[in-house]
Amino acid sequence: MTVKVVETQKELEDALKVRKIVFVEEQLVPIEEELDQYDDEAVHFVMYHDETPIGAGRFRLVDQVGKVERICVLKEDRKHGAGKAIMNCIEAYAMDNGIEKLKLNAQTHAISFYEGLGYEVISDEFMDAGIPHKTMMKKL
Numbered sequence: 001m002t003v004k005v006v007e008t009q010k011e012l013e014d015a016l017k018v019r020k021i022v023f024v025e026e027q028l029v030p031i032e033e034e035l036d037q038y039d040d041e042a043v044h045f046v047m048y049h050d051e052t053p054i055g056a057g058r059f060r061l062v063d064q065v066g067k068v069e070r071i072c073v074l075k076e077d078r079k080h081g082a083g084k085a086i087m088n089c090i091e092a093y094a095m096d097n098g099i100e101k102l103k104l105n106a107q108t109h110a111i112s113f114y115e116g117l118g119y120e121v122i123s124d125e126f127m128d129a130g131i132p133h134k135t136m137m138k139k140l
Contacts, residue, residue: 001082003055003089006044014053015046022072029129034070042069043093047086049077057086059093066094068104087117094140101139108132 006012016035023029038060047055055073059066068090073082094102105128106114111121114136123135 001047001049001054001080001085003045003047003085005089005093006046011046012044014048015044015056015058018046018053018056018074019070019072021074023070023129026075027129027131029131033129038069045086045089045093047073047082055082055086057090059090061099064099064101066090066099066102068102071104083113084117091140099140101137103135103137105133106136108134111136 004011006015016039019034020031023034024031039058042058042060045057045059046053054077055071057071058069060069061067068087071083071086073086091102102119103122104114104119106119108125111134115121117138119136119138121134122137125132125134127133
């Protein structure tokens, strides 16, 4: 498995393909909510197994805090360290760019995953795209 910062149109299309499968098809998030205005300004990440895209995520800087978003892995590739590898790549990118804090809005079923990576819950539960979430933060 390889995670990389998206540099080409094909890599971006691969990342968006994974996001559509996970969020739109699997979790039934409306496409117009999944693909939003922030995609143009975000740094995107894509994970490949051999040459097949299996995971994705994006990163934005919001008020000097790194915002980790749209972390996803295809269902058949979960539980093998893919999500952790994507997060490690995003965290390394953030550190390389002098970012000291990261936050994310975690689906509540994924909170234990992010806690295992050192994130702490900092909000009450809220709904986003019809899915319960909590905001989490980590100091790098």
